[in-house]
Amino acid sequence: MAGIYIHIPFCRSKCHYCNFFSMASLKYRDEFLKILGLEIGMRADYLAGEEVRSIYFGGGTPSLLSPGEISGIIAELGRYHQISGEAEITVEANPDDIDRDWARGIAEGPVNRISLGIQSFHDGDLRSLNRIHTALQAEQAIDLVLGAGIRNLSIDLIYGIPGLTTEMWEKNLEKFFSREIPHLSAYALTVEEHTALHHLIRKNKAPAPSEDAIVDHYRTLVALTAEKGFAHYEISNFALEGFYSQHNSLYWAGGHYLGLGPSAHSYNGISRRWNKPGMKVYLAMEQYFAETYEEEVPDKDQRYNEYVMTSLRTMWGCNLDIVRKEFGEDYAGHIIDEAQIFLEEGKMTLKNNILFLTPEGILFADGITASLFR
Numbered sequence: 001m002a003g004i005y006i007h008i009p010f011c012r013s014k015c016h017y018c019n020f021f022s023m024a025s026l027k028y029r030d031e032f033l034k035i036l037g038l039e040i041g042m043r044a045d046y047l048a049g050e051e052v053r054s055i056y057f058g059g060g061t062p063s064l065l066s067p068g069e070i071s072g073i074i075a076e077l078g079r080y081h082q083i084s085g086e087a088e089i090t091v092e093a094n095p096d097d098i099d100r101d102w103a104r105g106i107a108e109g110p111v112n113r114i115s116l117g118i119q120s121f122h123d124g125d126l127r128s129l130n131r132i133h134t135a136l137q138a139e140q141a142i143d144l145v146l147g148a149g150i151r152n153l154s155i156d157l158i159y160g161i162p163g164l165t166t167e168m169w170e171k172n173l174e175k176f177f178s179r180e181i182p183h184l185s186a187y188a189l190t191v192e193e194h195t196a197l198h199h200l201i202r203k204n205k206a207p208a209p210s211e212d213a214i215v216d217h218y219r220t221l222v223a224l225t226a227e228k229g230f231a232h233y234e235i236s237n238f239a240l241e242g243f244y245s246q247h248n249s250l251y252w253a254g255g256h257y258l259g260l261g262p263s264a265h266s267y268n269g270i271s272r273r274w275n276k277p278g279m280k281v282y283l284a285m286e287q288y289f290a291e292t293y294e295e296e297v298p299d300k301d302q303r304y305n306e307y308v309m310t311s312l313r314t315m316w317g318c319n320l321d322i323v324r325k326e327f328g329e330d331y332a333g334h335i336i337d338e339a340q341i342f343l344e345e346g347k348m349t350l351k352n353n354i355l356f357l358t359p360e361g362i363l364f365a366d367g368i369t370a371s372l373f374r
Contacts, residue, residue, distance in 0.1 A: 002050035007261030019192035021263035021277035044080035054247035063093035067105030095141035103148035154183035159217035182243035
């Protein structure tokens with residue numbers, strides 16, 4: 001089983017917290033679509049004929065493309081790959097891009113899942129993040145997508161935003177639950193270097209997120225989603241049964257995927273490859289294919305570290321039998337030894353030879369997983 005990710009690098013504006021490659025301009029749109037079509041053919045052998053079970057349009061802002069353009073890209077993928085008839089096909093969308101015609105056009109095509117970048121139902125939060133949609137547009141977009149017949153809907157929310165009280169965060173979650181949406185991705189606001197938010201905080205023009213608020217919001221999130229019957233199947237993802245993101249689950253399970261578009265990453269079980277982030281270098285792909293990406297073959301330690309990092313993020317945990325089988329007895333002994341302190345502290349549990357992070361351990365996930373690395 002394999003997946004394909006398509007990075008659409010255009011935005012109407014840059015969010016203050018975003019560190020993904022994108023352009024606040026549509027200047028190269030036509031050239032990009034042409035080169036993307038060429039790249040689909042040029043990288044066709046990377047997955048070695050594996051059946052494609054998920055296609056994901058991320059960004060940037062894929063909803064800046066028309067339904068016809070998105071369907072055309074999917075059709076072009078079908079010329080080179082065996083796409084399952086049950087493939088999950090997701091498009092990320094911003095609320096301000098969605099009108100009735102776009103929603104209906106998407107619903108009539110091959111796309112069967114939408115991920116809406118809501119972030120907050122409070123206008124003050126949206127302004128502080130430099131989002132250009134309003135809270136009203138967010139609610140209208142949800143109604144348009146559901147009204148068009150797309151049941152498999154996910155929304156993104158951000159917590160830990162300075163000024164976002166616990167009561168306001170609970171209201172965001174209540175809005176989510178009230179619409180009977182089956183999937184939620186909820187992220188703590190993080191300050192990445194080289195982002196506008198990082199610059200504003202350094203210049204004392206914006207407050208930094210509060211760690212206490214982040215912890216409080218996270219605990220509220222976990223409690224309320226559990227109460228509503230959502231599985232906390234990955235650190236930042238919550239879903240009703242049958243609505244787990246198949247594409248992201250593929251990543252966490254170490255599956256194979258092809259990334260298309262500038263800055264997109266690929267993995268086929270042998271090598272990791274990533275396209276360089278610049279638009280101009282991407283547009284030169286037709287002439288300089290081998291110079292538009294970088295590649296590495298992960299060694300045993302890297303593969304072990306990646307398995308530990310991704311598996312511990314999920315509710316399925318880190319299976320010591322898999323560690324022993326794939327990497328050897330010394331790796332299994334290492335992880336058991338290093339995990340002891342976290343087991344004693346109640347930040348991890350060991351059940352049926354599988355290590356799990358506890359709800360408290362998830363708050364320290366990055367540090368714990370790094371401690372288990374080789």
